Amino acid sequence: MNQQNQEQMQINQGNEGMQHMNHGGHEIFDMHEVMSGMIGALEQYMMFRQHVKDPELLDILNRQHQFILSQYNITAECFRTGQKPSQETATYMMKQDRQFVYGLKETQPKKPKQSPEAIDDACISSFMLGLLKSCTSALAMAAPEVTNPVCRRVLADQIPHYIEMAYEVFLYQNKHGYYQVPQLAPQDMQKMLSAYAPVQGQMQMPPNKGAGQQGPIH
Structure with a gap:
């Protein structure tokens, strides 16, 4: 083997060994x-589990915990290696019916719970929804700037599945009266729905004055 081939092999081996380093600095912090x-x-789902009373909410919590764990492992693997993970990202399948209960019902004013024993399924499902929305936002903010x-x-790929999990919790809360959905009066609703109209034809874009022009040479 001549010297040129040996040098090329060393370069290739070095590139293979550095695959896990092909990240930008900003990306590292986002990840x-x-x-x-x-x-x-x-970890918080694990803490919530011992306090859940409703079997339906417990089923949601268990399925979502399993899904988040699987996606965490995939994310950790590709982040560590810089390579395609050994498993594909999964699809989360919710069980909730996509039916809404609209309107507001009389309820007691909310205030902070005064003891751990007062934490109920309404609280836990609200905590779950907040966590899922935070994870969704973090994924959506990071993905456009990953090198x-x-x-x-x-x-x-994970963003729509976190949205689906959050939506599942929202539907559960709405069904049980924990998340009420008010509506506008019909006349106000119609005005809001009619507030925007589609564009007819092509928009007239102004010319780009900077294209092809050069600044003064000093």
Whole structure:
């Protein structure tokens, strides 16, 4: 083997060994924030489990915990190696019926619970929804600025599934009266729905004055 081939092999081996380093600095911090959020959700779900009373909410919590854990492992693997993970990102399948209860009912004013024993399913489902929305936001904020193509895809692919989990909790809360959905008066609703109209034809874009022009040469 001549010297040129030996040098090329060393370069290739070095590139293979550096695959896990193909991340930008800003991306590293974003990935840490995303993965810390996932860990926080997993740990808090584990804490919530012992307080859940409704079997339906417990089923949601268990299925979501399992899904978040699987996606955390995939994210950690591709972040560590810079390579395609050994498993594909999964699809979360919710069980809730997509039916809403509209309107407001008389309820007692809310105030902070005064003892751990007062924490109920309404509280826990609200905590779950907040965690899922935070994770969704972190994923959506990080994905557009990730330089590693594998990590970018893994983050982006998870966003709709976190939305689905949050939506499932929202539907559960609405069904049980924990999250009430008011509506506008019909005439106000119609005015709001008619507030925007589609664009007809093509928009007239102004010319780009800077294209092809050069500044003064000093």
